[in-house]
Amino acid sequence: MNFASDNVHGVHPKVLQALSDCNEGAMGSYGADPVTVRAEAAYRELLDAPDAVVRFVATGTAANALVCAQLSPSFGRIYCHESAHIHRDECSAPEFYSHGAKLVPLSGAQGKFGPAALAEAIRFGKAGSLNDGRNAMVSITNATEWGTCYGPSEVAALATVAHEAGLPLHMDGARFANAVAGLGSDPAALTWQAGVDVLCFGGTKNGALAAEAVIFFDPARADGFDYRRKQAGQVYSKQRYLAAQMLALVEDGLWLDLARHANAAATRLGQGIEQAGGSLVVPVEANEVFARLPSDAHERARAHGAVYHLWQDELPAPGEPVTVRLVTSWATREDEVTDLLDLLRGA
């Protein structure tokens, strides 16, 4: 019963199998291998983006930070939600890779900000003096850090504001599969067709070992990116194994099956919690549940080995309800959800 994160779980068997399948014989290093060629093509096809530049890296922090460095100068302003992973959870990797860009946090309910808040922030940055830095890019997370999703029209509204100011729109898709599954959307409709310029398409949280794709829908934006990735120490010499993971995920729609599984578990968990006297802090739209749990339910669950995070790592006052984050994944089993709900209900 581990709901701490989607990254506490292992690698999907088909992904592991793909590593074995490409293991035979010598291949060119640093991406000059047929597996990488095939995997890059597969993502272009999946996203219906024949001209896109697709590159693989091992971690989400690397993917996001490299994109920030690619799209923002050192004196750039990067607009994101105040809960954004790039702002809160990456040890200032974007600042490091970009050499000083300023993350400008925007607030907004349920982990999302809207076009009005963005327009206002951009306007301020534009009117500002040299002291304020220069507007550089906009970043949204989908699914968000609160497990909610921006739908295509919401993305498009933000893209319109960004583009009117000449700024590219980045989507941190560490849980992109969960967003697509949750929205019942189409990957192209949710990204470039809505105005996303660069997408980080997560693999690790969705069954890969350690793999993410960075996708530049406009190849001109990828100029020099291969050097940047190399200089960052993010290019595998045996690149085929990075590509093989991502390839395994898109073959036969595995990525979406896994995300649907995770999302379904979260939905069931959310409903069960409400029935058990808890309440949801935000709606469950992907694979995360943010809930208020009665104190005794929480204590019972913990005592029986359920693992999850108290939100904001705050110690709750005795007897008071606690706010928790529960994350499901491709590997979450039915019985784990059942067991947790039983515990919460005191059954």
Added chain:
Amino acid sequence: MNFASDNVHGVHPKVLQALSDCNEGAMGSYGADPVTVRAEAAYRELLDAPDAVVRFVATGTAANALVCAQLSPSFGRIYCHESAHIHRDECSAPEFYSHGAKLVPLSGAQGKFGPAALAEAIRFGKAGSLNDGRNAMVSITNATEWGTCYGPSEVAALATVAHEAGLPLHMDGARFANAVAGLGSDPAALTWQAGVDVLCFGGTKNGALAAEAVIFFDPARADGFDYRRKQAGQVYSKQRYLAAQMLALVEDGLWLDLARHANAAATRLGQGIEQAGGSLVVPVEANEVFARLPSDAHERARAHGAVYHLWQDELPAPGEPVTVRLVTSWATREDEVTDLLDLLRGA
């Protein structure tokens, strides 16, 4: 017959197996898992260094560049051989990670520099003005870029010079296993007992998928390294799979068996080339052969599909001998060496 590099070959079956073996169940992220604990301990034991701090990253460039950033300020001078990977082959990753440190290349035969050359360079740096930057660290590669090895007494002589100037000694051991195997040395004797302060212990070139260990023999030198690695996007969330690779390599001495295999193939190749009318540019001491091949032998080999690099990527004059680099690996087969030698001999 691919002798282009040791990284064109795949992953050793035992390493792949180790990935499967640790796949079951949920584990803590970012290194808080039992596999990582076990693997770090295994390297401390292997190196007879119970206090050492051991950390894993995926690429050699990341390992080296992070160490440079850890040991040198932005205004530091880093002494290395002019052929060093950190100076020539990492897209200035050390400069990037350290934010500007100056790589000061030293010359010396067979990919090695000696204590006198080092002392002279350090003396110049010390006498210099602010304009010259400040002496920061010394880096050697073992086995070297020329496939030669520094023995323990050679390392100790350099360490003495470095330490007298207050500088730490880093060993880039992307092919450390090949050096240990070639020298018949002991890992501890070749490193901390000879004065090495930080070792990058390569896994990828020796049968891993993508894994290197960074080992700080003095834990005080590792202060803050975990943050640095995180900020660099070099921490896997599913860290167990990085650790499992490195653990598989040290269990039952696999790492040394594989390196001996590679070295033996190189030795046989070198001897065969001499018998076939070629000549060695440097002695074969690890898993690389640098040789002058008669023009017709080279053309025959290439025509029949042998893959290897012309050294310095220079186009040879027609009819003239060519200088080539041939790299063997854990996966190089007896018959591949035989076939290449047959081709070179015109048999």
Added chain:
Amino acid sequence: MNFASDNVHGVHPKVLQALSDCNEGAMGSYGADPVTVRAEAAYRELLDAPDAVVRFVATGTAANALVCAQLSPSFGRIYCHESAHIHRDECSAPEFYSHGAKLVPLSGAQGKFGPAALAEAIRFGKAGSLNDGRNAMVSITNATEWGTCYGPSEVAALATVAHEAGLPLHMDGARFANAVAGLGSDPAALTWQAGVDVLCFGGTKNGALAAEAVIFFDPARADGFDYRRKQAGQVYSKQRYLAAQMLALVEDGLWLDLARHANAAATRLGQGIEQAGGSLVVPVEANEVFARLPSDAHERARAHGAVYHLWQDELPAPGEPVTVRLVTSWATREDEVTDLLDLLRGA
């Protein structure tokens, strides 16, 4: 009637004279000159800090950003007020120089934060994971961006919290003279005796051409700073002219006379505004007045050429009072204050 900033005014005649006075003959470059030696000694004496390391740079942004780089690693957390110049007004120079440190803004009334808020923030940073970065330093501005001052006991309370967590305390003293004058305090009592570890002592806003002193009370903290300053392009070859400015300011207490003059003008301005029907947003404690002005008073003043900033650059609603910032300086004349007050009163 220019109250836009203290940097719109020129250079005090004694400072200009000092440039001429040191102009004769050849002197050593890069600080190896007697003027620099004398000026550094003068600041050590002024601050009663015989062991302090004193260095001069030309701009406040350089002074602050170099100190941030000196005291924080790239993965550090720098605590400051949300209105701090290093956070809001330096084009992310601290992030650039430190290569990615995270400025963590604290809120608090009147441009100041207190020990409880600081302790809470530090506690969070300490409890956090690698994702949050590592606690590195605390920075306060005195006089603050709101023209208020931290007194010695307030500084000491913050220093205690910082030091208990092992963090150094930096004071951005771009308007340090105004704080000392406003508080009637002693430079030593307000800095190292209260626990300040590094002080940026401003000259430019107080009558210099372009000069600031960076003062490390513990010489160990200055290790390598000369290289850092050189690498930043912040070392004058003709260093005597930088030193001469700062020397002129401390001779015969000029710095304090100028600050008292500026503060007195601000005090008179503040009182006059209240009499004229305006109100003060914060008390006037140094050389800045933040006030709400009746709409018609503001329009009259502007129409007659008074220059000052609307606060937050917000366009006021028609007829509504406006919030303005008025800055006085060593060069503000009595009649300018009188004229502005007359205009505001409609006299």
Added chain:
Amino acid sequence: MNFASDNVHGVHPKVLQALSDCNEGAMGSYGADPVTVRAEAAYRELLDAPDAVVRFVATGTAANALVCAQLSPSFGRIYCHESAHIHRDECSAPEFYSHGAKLVPLSGAQGKFGPAALAEAIRFGKAGSLNDGRNAMVSITNATEWGTCYGPSEVAALATVAHEAGLPLHMDGARFANAVAGLGSDPAALTWQAGVDVLCFGGTKNGALAAEAVIFFDPARADGFDYRRKQAGQVYSKQRYLAAQMLALVEDGLWLDLARHANAAATRLGQGIEQAGGSLVVPVEANEVFARLPSDAHERARAHGAVYHLWQDELPAPGEPVTVRLVTSWATREDEVTDLLDLLRGA
């Protein structure tokens, strides 16, 4: 008799006067003042470049390093002479500001490299893998570190090679005035008409207090440079004083008069040394003399207080000739040259 450097001398009286002349009254900060406007225009006119972007900074290191950051990504290759100031004497400021660019030193007689050497280096960089970084820019120094000059046709030949590879050409003109004076050339002919894209036009070594101009002949190349300069802490709030220095230099041709004076002194010194039994290492073409002096002449001069650098700071063997660098400046007096020559001749 100080021939150590051109920066040991003071500020020309007309430059000092210019500081006083612009001291009256309030002016806009950060460059929004009429002196800056006038000075920028004066340099555009001097260089017959009406569209050029002109910006002022205080030090040559800042000027060069900011340009490197402007023209090269972190993974760029910057081609320069092995004696170049940016490579040898700026504490790796270009690497720091560009965040890792690789300075690739070219050799060549008399401090200059030719188009063939440049073409060969660029070809290598272009053919290289990601490991080598990407060709980014070419930098030449004029007058060179050896006091020689590139004439317009030499510059044009290098510019042609650079531009054919798509690379901009930067000229480090810390001693640009001396080059113009030495060549009897025209500033436009020696720069943009010969293909220079960005010029650092030195003021400090030629009588300014601390001032250099950075000139982008194509305004598109200056995009974002103002932010970069601000983030670097290189923007004076009282910018008028930086501009006033540079303005004073160009008014009435002062810059050229001063350079001619310095060059004439060097020429006379060089001729005198040859007559005194010494020999020139390179021809005297600007304001530096590199000479081999008989041991006794050198000892006599030193004993009587002559100040200059032994070249490469090497201690000469007793009785052997020594190689020295002698630098003249706008402030070098006739009698100083006479006195030194008398000493060398043993008169």
